[in-house]
Amino acid sequence: MKQSRRLSSFILFCAALAAHAQPNVSGRWQGSFDIPGPGGAVQRDTAFLILQQTGTQITGSAGRSEDMQTPLHDGLFRNDAIAFAVDVRPGTTVRFKLQLQGDHLRGTATGLPPDPVANIAVDVTRLPDPSLAALLQHFMGSILVLRDGQVLADRSFGSANLE
Numbered sequence: 001m002k003q004s005r006r007l008s009s010f011i012l013f014c015a016a017l018a019a020h021a022q023p024n025v026s027g028r029w030q031g032s033f034d035i036p037g038p039g040g041a042v043q044r045d046t047a048f049l050i051l052q053q054t055g056t057q058i059t060g061s062a063g064r065s066e067d068m069q070t071p072l073h074d075g076l077f078r079n080d081a082i083a084f085a086v087d088v089r090p091g092t093t094v095r096f097k098l099q100l101q102g103d104h105l106r107g108t109a110t111g112l113p114p115d116p117v118a119n120i121a122v123d124v125t126r127l128p129d130p131s132l133a134a135l136l137q138h139f140m141g142s143i144l145v146l147r148d149g150q151v152l153a154d155r156s157f158g159s160a161n162l163e
Contacts, residue, residue: 025082026053028066029105031124035112047124049105053077062086062096081107098122 058075098107140158
């Protein structure tokens, strides 16, 4: 009887943790946004975010590509909403306020020239995980790992016949 109560309590505890678990926005995100300019001109720009979430704290970087990144600061994630700032050049800070919607972060950015008070619509999509486990999902071949003559790993992936 005591064991079944403990098990029931443990199951309820795990269910409560799952109910309060917050989604994780860690990963790579990419999208574009339009910046209105003078005379009705529009400049299309790209947003590439590399985010790391630890609890409610967000760290990482943002830029136009994966190679052009600037550290972000003041990153916070609560109630499926993320906010952070990026100093894109001296005297110019862009502030993002985004809402997690499935595999998208949608919201606004402010601080972009030529109108730093304008709310610019932003929509970025989560990119596939480049981790080794994710890459192995598409790998076809064999792996043999030896250390000091001992086999540590010997495994084949994929189909021997693609037809």
